[in-house]
Amino acid sequence: MFDNVYLMDHPLIQHKISLIRDENTGSKEFRELVEEIAMLMAYEVTRDLPLEEIEVKTPVAKARTKVISGKKLGIIPILRAGLGMVDGMLKLIPTAKVGHIGIYRDPETLKPVEYYCKLPSDIKERDLIVVDPMLATGGSASAAIYFLKERGAQNIKLVNLIAAPEGIEAVHRKYPDVPIYIGSVDERLNEHGYIIPGLGDAGDRLFGTK
Numbered sequence: 001m002f003d004n005v006y007l008m009d010h011p012l013i014q015h016k017i018s019l020i021r022d023e024n025t026g027s028k029e030f031r032e033l034v035e036e037i038a039m040l041m042a043y044e045v046t047r048d049l050p051l052e053e054i055e056v057k058t059p060v061a062k063a064r065t066k067v068i069s070g071k072k073l074g075i076i077p078i079l080r081a082g083l084g085m086v087d088g089m090l091k092l093i094p095t096a097k098v099g100h101i102g103i104y105r106d107p108e109t110l111k112p113v114e115y116y117c118k119l120p121s122d123i124k125e126r127d128l129i130v131v132d133p134m135l136a137t138g139g140s141a142s143a144a145i146y147f148l149k150e151r152g153a154q155n156i157k158l159v160n161l162i163a164a165p166e167g168i169e170a171v172h173r174k175y176p177d178v179p180i181y182i183g184s185v186d187e188r189l190n191e192h193g194y195i196i197p198g199l200g201d202a203g204d205r206l207f208g209t210k
Contacts, residue, residue, distance in 0.1 A: 076099045123153050130158045133161045186198055
């Protein structure tokens with residue numbers, strides 16, 4: 001759709017997304033699958049991290065090898081569904097700091113409302129990965145990106161499991177500098193702003209609520 005939109009078409013990601021779509025998948029399995037998908041996506045999202053060469057001594061000889069070049073990372077889940085993606089990403093990047101942005105969508109206007117924001121103090125120095133399972137209207141994601149930029153964030157990526165074309169276009173239109181990583185692009189939004197076919201309410205399915 002756009003140059004900065006990346007569809008994660010790895011077979012493992014696609015397989016696990018099919019499982020979380022199934023209405024018969026319970027909360028425990030749903031949480032585990034979301035965590036696993038997030039971990040797999042983190043592999044691709046961090047592909048451009050800079051490297052530096054160091055010397056280590058193996059049991060056999062000295063070796064010149066590469067490590068990540070001191071890059072500071074931050075994972076920013078959009079509450080509450082975004083929480084389900086954090087642990088999976090932390091398994092690959094355990095030194096990342098975690099901030100939280102609480103946004104809910106007004107059921108009447110469908111516009112985002114901020115109710116909580118707690119971020120690392122050095123946010124300006126970090127590459128931030130904003131995570132939320134669903135990118136529907138794009139309102140919450142755009143609001144989260146706005147809040148981060150207002151607080152000085154320079155480098156932001158957005159990661160979603162499932163997205164609607166309307167949401168992708170809305171975020172790209174406001175923030176063309178923000179790369180968007182997606183597991184699946186679905187058909188459309190319905191009149192209530194839900195993704196079709198989607199997977200229902202990700203937060204409710206993660207935490208067993210209605």
